[in-house]
Amino acid sequence: MADFTGKVVIVTGAGTGIGAATARRLAADGASVVLAGRRADKLTELAGSLPADRVLVHATDVTKEADCNALVDATIARFHQLDVLVNNAGTAAFGPFEKTEITEYQHIMRTNLDGVIYCIRAALPHLLKTTGNIVNVSSASGLGGDWGLSYYNASKGAVTNLTRALALEFGNRGVRVNAVNPSLTLTDMSAGISGNAELMAKFTDRIPLGRPADPAEIGDAIVFLASHDARFITGVNLPVDGGVNASNGQPRFG
Numbered sequence: 001m002a003d004f005t006g007k008v009v010i011v012t013g014a015g016t017g018i019g020a021a022t023a024r025r026l027a028a029d030g031a032s033v034v035l036a037g038r039r040a041d042k043l044t045e046l047a048g049s050l051p052a053d054r055v056l057v058h059a060t061d062v063t064k065e066a067d068c069n070a071l072v073d074a075t076i077a078r079f080h081q082l083d084v085l086v087n088n089a090g091t092a093a094f095g096p097f098e099k100t101e102i103t104e105y106q107h108i109m110r111t112n113l114d115g116v117i118y119c120i121r122a123a124l125p126h127l128l129k130t131t132g133n134i135v136n137v138s139s140a141s142g143l144g145g146d147w148g149l150s151y152y153n154a155s156k157g158a159v160t161n162l163t164r165a166l167a168l169e170f171g172n173r174g175v176r177v178n179a180v181n182p183s184l185t186l187t188d189m190s191a192g193i194s195g196n197a198e199l200m201a202k203f204t205d206r207i208p209l210g211r212p213a214d215p216a217e218i219g220d221a222i223v224f225l226a227s228h229d230a231r232f233i234t235g236v237n238l239p240v241d242g243g244v245n246a247s248n249g250q251p252r253f254g
Contacts, residue, residue, distance in 0.1 A: 002227035004031035008079040009226070010071065011035060012062055012119060013089030015042030017187030018137060021219035022086055027054060029223065034075045036060040037089065062089045062115025063107075065122075072122040082126035084226045087116045087159075088137040092152045092189055105151045112155035116162065124175070131174035133234075135225045136163050137218075140183040140241045156181075160237050167235030176234040178225040183241035184212040205252065208243030 009026050013019040014035040023033045023046060032054040035043045040059040047055045056078050060071045075082055091111045093104040116136055127134065141149055142156030163179040170177060184203050186194055193199050194212065204210055221240045224230055239245040 002029045002223055004029040007083040008032045008081050009084040010075055011086045011088055013037055015039045018215045018218045019088040020046050021215035022222050025219045025223050032079050034058060036071050062119060063110040065118045068118035069122045081130055082123055083130045083132040085119060085123045085134045086222055087119055089115055094148050097150045108151045108155050113158045116159055127175050128173055133176035133226055135222050136179040138179040138181045138237060140181050140244055143181055163237055164235050171234050178234060179237045180218060180221050181237050181239045182213055182218045183207060183244045185215055185218055186212050187215055206244060
């Protein structure tokens, strides 16, 4: 286990899925955890299972810059420092490019990209003080294209390259910036896939390990990148994908 004793971590999109799993792991490793998300009921439910003196719930819509600023302000007011920012909040929409409403595109970009930028801008002055780090949750869809996910690809591709650019810019000031790039993970957002047996079979056929990820498996990778053990790692987009990235895209033979 990593040692986060005395460290303060913000996790966005913390109410369910990868965010909740990451928050649980961080709390178990000694961190004080700030749970951010739009669904206060889910955040409060999760907080009830964590040490009361090391948890803060803050309802946050990352598409709003003022909310992101307020989130960081509340963190500092409660815990007086910030060591790690985990940008996990995200959304997706499936469908052909020309048939997906522009409002869907705008919502995806505001959540997946603008929200990351807003949170980083708010957190950065405090991370510079603690020589902390940032872990963005990008996607396998941020490393290559998908059918029917063009707007999601655009948003996650931007997060992938933003991660690299900020690692270059802030490395010599002591702040590391990394990302994880999961493939199919069993979360609320992927319920439309996991609930469809035919579609699941197609996905698992493309995953060498033969199954989707559990959120805790992505959370463990996030915690590693945020930890002292990863102190010489920055600018990395880490595929946590069961081997999907190992393929050149050709069909399975034999």
